[in-house]
Amino acid sequence: MLSKKTKYALHALTHLGQKEERTPVQIQEISEAYGISHKFLENILLELKKAGILGSKKGKGGGYYLIKEPKDIPLSKIIRLLDGPIALVPCASLNYYETCVECKDEATCGIHKVMIKVRDEMLKTLDNKNLEDILKE
Amino acid sequence: MLSKKTKYALHALTHLGQKEERTPVQIQEISEAYGISHKFLENILLELKKAGILGSKKGKGGGYYLIKEPKDIPLSKIIRLLDGPIALVPCASLNYYETCVECKDEATCGIHKVMIKVRDEMLKTLDNKNLEDILKE
DNA sequence: TATAAAACCTATAAAAAAAGTAGGGTAAGT
DNA sequence: ACTTACCCTACTTTTTTTATAGGTTTTATA
Structure with missing residues (x-):
């Protein structure tokens, strides 16, 4: 079975993929949508970023976004x-x-x-x- | 990944399957052959028995043996x-x-x-x- | 330029699962 | 009767997973 980490990652990626535009989405939006602990999700998104799947933007209005095609x-x-x-x-x-x-x-x-x-x-x-x-x- | 339990079960079943005859094999023979804790293996073989894969014989000269065809x-x-x-x-x-x-x-x-x-x-x-x-x- | 918002980073704690241990009970062969 | 070896339950230790804490850095904007 997949760990929660992986499941959360799939939900987060799905969430980001559903957006029409690739504008930054804050951790909080995703964590609230799926009932995931903010800090736990933070680590996961960071890993996805390091792996080159997500991009991020710091500061106000920042967040994470897909930098790869879903396919x-x-x-x-x-x-x-x-x-x-x-x-x-x-x-x-x-x-x-x-x-x-x-x-x-x-x-x-x-x-x-x-x-x-x-x-x-x-x-x-x-x-x-x-x-x-x-x-x- | 498989748990050690499952890996041990595979080794034990392979060991039993390799025997020409389906005569009882003692836990100790298998645990020593693969460096598995005797007691831990005991629990595993018991589960395999309850699942109808192995049979067992108590007392001296007892042990476990396959009761199903490997295929x-x-x-x-x-x-x-x-x-x-x-x-x-x-x-x-x-x-x-x-x-x-x-x-x-x-x-x-x-x-x-x-x-x-x-x-x-x-x-x-x-x-x-x-x-x-x-x-x- | 101060402030607030949000990602970034490291370490640690809590919880859960896996792995292993202990000790006796029960059946069967000699 | 005695020994062997399976049978059963409960417990302990270890490892992994999940979650938390607390601070740092970057960026927008008032």
């Missing part, structure tokens, strides 16, 4: 950013690879091989769905 | 049993459905609709891979 923001990117790996086991992760401690030999581990396939299929699904798909629904 | 044990079943929902959000879960608190109206929620599709695709992947696939690799 160019796949679910995989959002999930990886806030939740971490897509793969089900560390040894099958592309971006967060780690050896599995209880595994003796990756080369002969059936779990490893199957999980690589699972990861590929999941990735196909999550790369293929983006913010635009959410907005269209 | 009839899909990953989805193991994951659901030990980790819970396959879906990424509670409102998209078949077996563990819950409404999402921050969501006003499921019927118009784009996230919900996209997540249903994601769940369907993930389920297809995980229903389609089973213990036999792990053993064959």
Whole structure:
């Protein structure tokens, strides 16, 4: 399951994507709309900004806005950013690879091989769905 | 990512599946083979038994053994049993459905609709891979 | 240029979940 | 009878997630 962080990110991005114009939206507007703690959301939006998904403007009248086209923001990117790996086991992760401690030999581990396939299929699904798909629904 | 519980379950099932015969295997043999705490593994095997995947025999010479064909044990079943929902959000879960608190109206929620599709695709992947696939690799 | 508004940043605390531990009960084989 | 090993419940520790706190910096505007 997704963490609240990721879910909140999806709501925030959806909210920003629904606006006709890409003018700055304040944290408070979003936090109130979905009942998210202001400060918690702040951290999330900051991460989205650092990842190049959002832009921001400081000072009065400032806020956050999308700097990418919704169709160019796949679910995989959002999930990886806030939740971490897509793969089900560390040894099958592309971006967060780690050896599995209880595994003796990756080369002969059936779990490893199957999980690589699972990861590929999941990735196909999550790369293929983006913010635009959410907005269209 | 999968919990250690689920990973341990996969290792245990693989171990049991690799045996030629379906004679009882003691917890200790499995816990030592993978460096899993005896007691922790005990709980896991018990759950697998209650789910009808394993059988057990008490007393001397007892232990656990597979009572299902590896091809009839899909990953989805193991994951659901030990980790819970396959879906990424509670409102998209078949077996563990819950409404999402921050969501006003499921019927118009784009996230919900996209997540249903994601769940369907993930389920297809995980229903389609089973213990036999792990053993064959 | 002072003031207020809003993002930015770092650290810490609280809560929840996962992982592991303990200890005894129960059934079955020898 | 005795031992082995599953069965069951409760508890503790650790880790992760969620949330809070408090200050700094930037910008609009009066």
